[in-house]
Amino acid sequence: MPGGMDLKNEVFQSSTCALCGACLDWCPYIANMEDHLVMRFDCNVGEGRCYAVCPRTYADWQAIGDRYLPDTPRNIEIGPYFNVFRVKAAAGIKGQQDGGTVSNLVKTIMEDELAQAVLLTGSEDHVTPEPFLAVDIDDIEKAAGSRFLASPGLRKIIEAQANKVQKLAVVGRPCQIQALRKMDFNRRPDKPPLDLITIGLFCMWSLGWDFNEYLQKNFPGEKILSLGIPQHGFVVKTDKGEHILPLDEVKKFNKAGCGYCLDMTSELADISVGAFEAEKGWNTVIVRSGKGQELLDKAVEKDYLICADYPEEELNRLKGASIGKKNRNLNNIQAAFDKGVKPFIDLNSEMYAQVRKLAEGMVK
Amino acid sequence: MEWMITADEPGRTYLMQGNEAIARGALEAGIRFAAAYPGSPSSEILAMLGHVAEKMDLYAEWSTNETCALEACLGASFARVRSLCIMKQNGLLVVGDALHSASLSGVKGGLVLVVADDPSAHSSTNEFDSRHQARSAGLPMLEPANMQEAKDMVKWGYELSEQLQQLVMVRTVTRINHGRSSVSLGELPKEKPDPVTIGEWDRMVAINWFKDAQIAKIDQAKSIFETSPFNEYKGPEEPDMIIVTCGTGWLYSSEAVEALGLRDRIGILKIGTTYPLPEDFIVKHLLKTKKVLVIEEVDPFLEQNIAGIIAYHPELQVELLGRYGGKAMPRNGELNPDIVRNTLARLTGTAFTGPETAVIPPEEAVALPARELTFCAGCPHRASFFLLKQTLRIQEGQGVVMGDIGCYTMGGQRAGHYLYNFLCCMGGGINAAEGMGQLTRFGFKQPVLALAGDSTFFHSCLPGLVNAKYHDSNMLFVVLDNSATAMTGFQPHPGIGQTAMGKAAEPISIKKVAEAIGCPVTVADPFDISGTTSKVYDLLKQPGLKVLILKQECATLVVRKREKPRVWVDQELCRGDDCGCGRFCSRIWGCPGNIWDYEAGKAKIDEVVCVGCGVCISLCPAGAIKMEGGGACG
Numbered sequence: 001m002p003g004g005m006d007l008k009n010e011v012f013q014s015s016t017c018a019l020c021g022a023c024l025d026w027c028p029y030i031a032n033m034e035d036h037l038v039m040r041f042d043c044n045v046g047e048g049r050c051y052a053v054c055p056r057t058y059a060d061w062q063a064i065g066d067r068y069l070p071d072t073p074r075n076i077e078i079g080p081y082f083n084v085f086r087v088k089a090a091a092g093i094k095g096q097q098d099g100g101t102v103s104n105l106v107k108t109i110m111e112d113e114l115a116q117a118v119l120l121t122g123s124e125d126h127v128t129p130e131p132f133l134a135v136d137i138d139d140i141e142k143a144a145g146s147r148f149l150a151s152p153g154l155r156k157i158i159e160a161q162a163n164k165v166q167k168l169a170v171v172g173r174p175c176q177i178q179a180l181r182k183m184d185f186n187r188r189p190d191k192p193p194l195d196l197i198t199i200g201l202f203c204m205w206s207l208g209w210d211f212n213e214y215l216q217k218n219f220p221g222e223k224i225l226s227l228g229i230p231q232h233g234f235v236v237k238t239d240k241g242e243h244i245l246p247l248d249e250v251k252k253f254n255k256a257g258c259g260y261c262l263d264m265t266s267e268l269a270d271i272s273v274g275a276f277e278a279e280k281g282w283n284t285v286i287v288r289s290g291k292g293q294e295l296l297d298k299a300v301e302k303d304y305l306i307c308a309d310y311p312e313e314e315l316n317r318l319k320g321a322s323i324g325k326k327n328r329n330l331n332n333i334q335a336a337f338d339k340g341v342k343p344f345i346d347l348n349s350e351m352y353a354q355v356r357k358l359a360e361g362m363v364k
Numbered sequence: 365m366e367w368m369i370t371a372d373e374p375g376r377t378y379l380m381q382g383n384e385a386i387a388r389g390a391l392e393a394g395i396r397f398a399a400a401y402p403g404s405p406s407s408e409i410l411a412m413l414g415h416v417a418e419k420m421d422l423y424a425e426w427s428t429n430e431t432c433a434l435e436a437c438l439g440a441s442f443a444r445v446r447s448l449c450i451m452k453q454n455g456l457l458v459v460g461d462a463l464h465s466a467s468l469s470g471v472k473g474g475l476v477l478v479v480a481d482d483p484s485a486h487s488s489t490n491e492f493d494s495r496h497q498a499r500s501a502g503l504p505m506l507e508p509a510n511m512q513e514a515k516d517m518v519k520w521g522y523e524l525s526e527q528l529q530q531l532v533m534v535r536t537v538t539r540i541n542h543g544r545s546s547v548s549l550g551e552l553p554k555e556k557p558d559p560v561t562i563g564e565w566d567r568m569v570a571i572n573w574f575k576d577a578q579i580a581k582i583d584q585a586k587s588i589f590e591t592s593p594f595n596e597y598k599g600p601e602e603p604d605m606i607i608v609t610c611g612t613g614w615l616y617s618s619e620a621v622e623a624l625g626l627r628d629r630i631g632i633l634k635i636g637t638t639y640p641l642p643e644d645f646i647v648k649h650l651l652k653t654k655k656v657l658v659i660e661e662v663d664p665f666l667e668q669n670i671a672g673i674i675a676y677h678p679e680l681q682v683e684l685l686g687r688y689g690g691k692a693m694p695r696n697g698e699l700n701p702d703i704v705r706n707t708l709a710r711l712t713g714t715a716f717t718g719p720e721t722a723v724i725p726p727e728e729a730v731a732l733p734a735r736e737l738t739f740c741a742g743c744p745h746r747a748s749f750f751l752l753k754q755t756l757r758i759q760e761g762q763g764v765v766m767g768d769i770g771c772y773t774m775g776g777q778r779a780g781h782y783l784y785n786f787l788c789c790m791g792g793g794i795n796a797a798e799g800m801g802q803l804t805r806f807g808f809k810q811p812v813l814a815l816a817g818d819s820t821f822f823h824s825c826l827p828g829l830v831n832a833k834y835h836d837s838n839m840l841f842v843v844l845d846n847s848a849t850a851m852t853g854f855q856p857h858p859g860i861g862q863t864a865m866g867k868a869a870e871p872i873s874i875k876k877v878a879e880a881i882g883c884p885v886t887v888a889d890p891f892d893i894s895g896t897t898s899k900v901y902d903l904l905k906q907p908g909l910k911v912l913i914l915k916q917e918c919a920t921l922v923v924r925k926r927e928k929p930r931v932w933v934d935q936e937l938c939r940g941d942d943c944g945c946g947r948f949c950s951r952i953w954g955c956p957g958n959i960w961d962y963e964a965g966k967a968k969i970d971e972v973v974c975v976g977c978g979v980c981i982s983l984c985p986a987g988a989i990k991m992e993g994g995g996a997c998g
Contacts, residue, residue: 027943045941
């Protein structure tokens, strides 16, 4: 397995980095300022943890899926799953977006001590993401709502390990769930396996941190209270009122590395949570592992969550969206490879051919 | 025992350093004024005069730059006070305008300018030959060949200066300044004249009306030099070859002639008055031979002036050899006895049969690892360069860094992660940055930084800062303020609050000066690596001129004032060569205090060298470096 200088050449300099944060905070060579990741000095270690954990370096993703979700029925569109539900909180949580499902899953984890800490992402200014390790139920509130700027949250894994956290729960983006699986898959033989509960978020893209400057420039002197995409358009709520930005304008700030992502629904998570487009106030929940099902069951048992059947029509729409993202970004990956970026997936694999075929069918 | 430079013991012989001899010579001449800007190898002279200033009834100052120093001496000279001005070869170039102007106005009280050259640039960025300036400015110049002459020439320089009413230059080289030999003391004056009243119609004006007077003075100097005891010929009446030499070249030549047993074949013509040359004296001796070898330090200055004499005297039929063209002698670099002896052996076809200079037999020789210049342990510049390098990498705009002159010049090597792209002279960085920063209008996007130390800031950055501010250049000016002129040995400068005579003075704040010019100023601690990195990152995003003062006292000073804490490595925690480190402290941070324990394969601290600044503690990725005790850092 190569090292830091390879990561620099293949990921940082190719702008394929998704800013998951997995490589940060272990290594004194890799630094970030806002969302730039760089090698601040040249590393001389041939075999690096950074390269081994990165979701944008080559991995046999099918083998990783087989290791962590061995018994789950395969699905080409949204990844392995047992069940898809629509879910919402029985009682609202302050600051929640959509159904409040993630907050209640985290609350359940804490109450039942399924993990010693939960990696969450908050934001003091409601824009800049700040990952933190939550150990207290009161911490959950700090993470409610959506972060749109890419957060290098996985840097906190090092802090968790330093604090001897044995069981960790992580709420993360698809790239972060991928990195966590790689982290364990490629761990050194002398290291213990990671004991994780992973709650994956649905993600179409994240924004680069220059979006923050854009907000400051367009709404000078206004204090931002929340960002969101309730239905149409990107809504910026400030102390002076509400602004709606056209989505296409916001998408200009998409992080370049997100254009290489083939995972919309956190396909390697124990349980994935996203919006339920058909009805406001609900979430879509994909259960992918026994651990995920158990967590959901506990939250329902506690009356924190209400779980309902998922409409067939909506599932097809969800799968279509996921295939759409995969197909779009497969094209980006192909274009990058054509320009000399080192391949981090096997583009010739049967799976990707199927994705393309499905996408073609959708267009027809 | 009384210090020999002030000892009232005429005739007594002491072992003296050349710089001591120069100071002594000036005291024997009765100077009441001395001014200098520090620079190796000249720095000790004014430091010594500062120490004895009160006792010897004189005033001494470390001037803000060499121009200040020379022009201050001109002011003293106007009131008929004898003054000594001291600088190194680069300083003489700083002072070029004043020098050329002063040669027109002439002087009243004796004024001797000692300029110390640094052949091979051991403590300089270059090895300019100062003698060109004497010729260019039309000033008489003396070159001592040993420490006794250094004293005597400085003393005589005052008589000459007052006789000619002209500034007199004395050019030395490192081996004269820093070498030691016997010096016989002369008398110290019992009384020194007081400054005279400047009358309404007294003038000291540098204007071209006085060009004829200046030429008359240099011609008069030439005729005085014809009979000067500082020039002498020693050797056979019909030598195979005459060595014409000056300065240290005289010692090397004498030794070579002795060693090769050439006393009967080779003559040595020693010249102590190297500008203007005593033409008749030289012609008289060169008529004795057909071959002339010139041995001198740095440029073929003496050689080409002799070539000029030969051109004007067809009666001289000689082959002239020297450094010109690099055939007889190396074209650049410092000479030494071996080079001169080998040259002479080759030219005369003699073999050296005497004992070799101590040479280690190859089988016993141990290869020394190649070592670059580096910052001291605990040096704040290391932290500054580290954080600037990492900020520029993080910033990704590939910043361009203009370096400057001081300890931090070493930051262009590994110690400073090869940070800067440009290096010129003192004050050169800010001006180059100003120029490049103006290119934004043509689409130039890279951030531009200039570095300068605190002493350099006062020396030559003030006009540059005014220029950059007035024209609103897009640049970051970084003052590496270690509260010291460290490179030359901690001479005080205007930011320090002390004078050369040890008196307290009100320090001038760099921050206030920059703010008064209208610059936004940020002051940050280079030891706070992450905090200051963020500050630099933010500053680089802002347009226009920004000033950043990275303030932390020089480690060499701190270690004298502060109880040293103990720093050590917990090797259980150290990751060593492993991933997540790769010897980060010793390989990247590179402080001489961070060393490698080869037996354990882990880092350790050289507790003798470490000064306990604690920066490596904040950089160790494993938290393996620990500290206890000691006082807090600046």
